Amino acid sequence: MIKVQFAARPERWTGYQAPLTAAFEKAGLDVDLRQDHAPADVDYVVYAPNSDLQDFTPYTGCKAVLSLWAGVEKITGNQTLTMPLCRMVDPGLTAGMVEWVAGHVLRYHLDIDRSIATQDRWEPVVPPLAQERPVTVLGLGALGAACAQGLAKFGFPVTGWSRSSKEISGIICQHGPDGLTQALSQAEILVLLLPDTPATENILNAETLAQLPKGARIINPGRGPLIDDAALLAALDTGHIAHATLDVFRVEPLPATDPYWAHPKVTVTPHIAAETRAVTAAQMIAENIQRGEAGAPFLNQVDRELGY
Ligand SMILES: NC(=O)c1ccc[n+]([C@@H]2O[C@H](COP(=O)([O-])OP(=O)(O)OC[C@H]3O[C@@H](n4cnc5c(N)ncnc54)[C@H](OP(=O)(O)O)[C@@H]3O)[C@@H](O)[C@H]2O)c1
Secondary structure, three states: OEEEEEEOOOOHHHHHHHHHHHHHHHOOOOEEEEOOOOHHHOOEEEEOOOOOOOOOOOOOOOOEEEEOOOOOOOOOOOOOOOOOEEOOOOHHHHHHHHHHHHHHHHHHHOOHHHHHHOOOOOOOOOOOOHHHOOEEEEOOOHHHHHHHHHHHHHOOOEEEEEOOOOOOOOOEEEEHHHHHHHHHHOOOEEEEOOOOOOOOOOOEOHHHHHOOOOOEEEEEOOOHHHEOHHHHHHHHHHOOEEEEEEOOOOOOOOOOOOHHHHOOOEEEOOOOOOOOOHHHHHHHHHHHHHHHHHOOOOOOEOOOOOOO
16 A cells, blocks of 8 residues: 655645545555655655655655645755655646736736726727737746747737747747847746746846836746846836736745835735646646656656756
8 A cells, every 4th residue: 555645734634635535546546645654654745845844854765755836946955855856737727827827918918907097087098919919938837838828829929938948839939048138128028937946036137127128017926036126126116117916925925014015016916826726736646656656757856956
């Protein structure tokens, strides 16, 4: 019998127990799923990085730690986590991110706020078509690529940027430092879907913000440290950046005194862009355990050197 430890905040157990049990059964896996296995007996840990489990030293037989989160920056530096670590790629989470990003891009594109603000006046302003509005997505991974393709379906000319070179149908793909300048120079709307790593910290800073066209809008559902906050606030104040929608922050919940809260050109959302969905995530976890048991390579294994 495969022993799987569920290590997340206690309130998550009720949401995940049944979907995980069903997914293991469907995958033909004989699993004993619990929150309280003796650590040395555990074969796999299903893990949320904010769980109480931070010392993996006693998990001597553990074959993999399977994260429930897509972002793993909180645990990549954990020196006790020496076994393979897999991040979450979940079709439900991806679908949620595509919807959230599309919603916020369309809010900017159609200037929906203006229509709401002037709903007591008959002042028609015809928005351009999507095909006239270049959008750039930084990060072309599970989420960035899906969002880029979703936006391209509306007709937006979409440029994407990643570390390694890519070919994605319907997307102009850029990579590396020169590619970043290209990707930013066109971006009337910029979406950040990079992971938080040493190489991506403050990737949006005074210099790169200046490479965006005047009046650009920024949407950040990636991670807070991607943005140099002081530089963004300065660019909003000069009007170089017209508006920003921020879902993630260096400190969460965003402290009450943070200038983003009161800034007229900032929309704050409480880290709700996309949530892992238990039923689809459970299927991904079952698939990775199946692979582990068959000696096949895990899906979505984190590269510790790169940090994602
Ligand atoms: N707000 C929310 O609710 C929420 C929910 C889920 C996830 N997230 C965030 O979204 C992030 C992205 O998730 P994902 O599943 O799409 O990650 P992923 O599949 O690992 O993709 C990461 C992408 O970023 C690129 N990248 C990484 N480092 C780079 C660098 N130094 N320069 C250029 N490109 C770089 C990668 O390039 P390569 O393709 O070349 O490797 C890849 O395209 C997560 O890390 C998490 O922080 C937020």
